[in-house]
Amino acid sequence: MADKKNILTYEGLKSLEEELQELKVNKRREVAQKIKEAREQGDLSENAEYDAAKDEQRDIETRIEEIDKILKNAEVVVEDEVDLNKINIGCRVRIMDMEYDDILEYKLVGSTEANTLKGKISNESPVGQALIGKKIGDTIEVETQSGAIKYKILEIQRSN
Numbered sequence: 001m002a003d004k005k006n007i008l009t010y011e012g013l014k015s016l017e018e019e020l021q022e023l024k025v026n027k028r029r030e031v032a033q034k035i036k037e038a039r040e041q042g043d044l045s046e047n048a049e050y051d052a053a054k055d056e057q058r059d060i061e062t063r064i065e066e067i068d069k070i071l072k073n074a075e076v077v078v079e080d081e082v083d084l085n086k087i088n089i090g091c092r093v094r095i096m097d098m099e100y101d102d103i104l105e106y107k108l109v110g111s112t113e114a115n116t117l118k119g120k121i122s123n124e125s126p127v128g129q130a131l132i133g134k135k136i137g138d139t140i141e142v143e144t145q146s147g148a149i150k151y152k153i154l155e156i157q158r159s160n
Contacts (some may be wrong), residue, residue, distance in 0.1 A: 005075045007110030007123065009090055013076050016112075020067045023060055031057045070112055077110075084156050088129045089123050092157045095131075098139070098150040108132075127151070 031053055038050035046102055077090040082121070092107045106121045108131060110121045114122035121128045130140040131153070 004073065006070045006073050006112045007089055008070075008074050008076050008106075008112060009109055010076055010078070012113035013071075013074060016071060018066050020064065020071070021068070023064050028057075031060060046066060053137060076102050080158070082159065087134050087153070087156055089132075090158075093131060093153060094155040094157075095140075095151040095153055098152055103154065104151075 010085055032048060034053035035050065035057065037051050038044075041047055041049065044050050056154070077088075084091070087108060089108050089110060092105065094103060094105050096103050106119050106127070108123055108128055109120045111122040111124045114120055114125065123129065123132060126142050127140075130142050130151075134153055136153050136156055140151050140153070142149050142151065
């Protein structure tokens, strides 16, 4: 089975590359120093600092491996080339919740970058899936645990 493509915006790609560099260069060095200092304290069988440093090292290596895999299968969306006639990954959309007249703004991104606190929703989320391919003026309906929610698409714009 082929690995799933990780769809990223250019911003998401840069962010992951910076995190990877930080982990490989700085965090590895810091944790190696912690392990060295803990070893110098003697008996490792009851050395909490040593155990904590080894756990941190494992977490760092796991994250490095995870980012490497994401980047290896990355497909970058060129946001300047996004068609603004219909919604796609890389667009910023303004939609209105038809029931509450709330206007919401989201950037549609791949699942790797999704962060609802920053207004970034995944193309794989229920709302993201419903938005893909729609045009200004279209109405979508999204099934949630509390029932169906209707949204009207007000605006599609470039995210940068």
